[in-house]
Amino acid sequence: QNLHQREESLLPKIDMLQSTLMLRKSIDSLLSKKVLTHQDSLSLVSAITKLEAIEKQLNLKK
DSSP: OHHHHHHHHHHHHHHHHHHHHHHHHHHHHHHTSSSOOHHHHHHHHHHHHHHHHHHHHHHHTO
């Protein structure tokens, strides 16, 4: 049962890691553009905001 509890506690962290990697990929892609459209800018702000939220969640769990 202890192993099961550890697995359950890891799942949210794994989800956050996957989200972080996808967001970083999106951010890197947008930042590689020479010119950003208005939608690109909104997507960039949204991705950064989501990364900040993940960081706060991780810091709270320490």
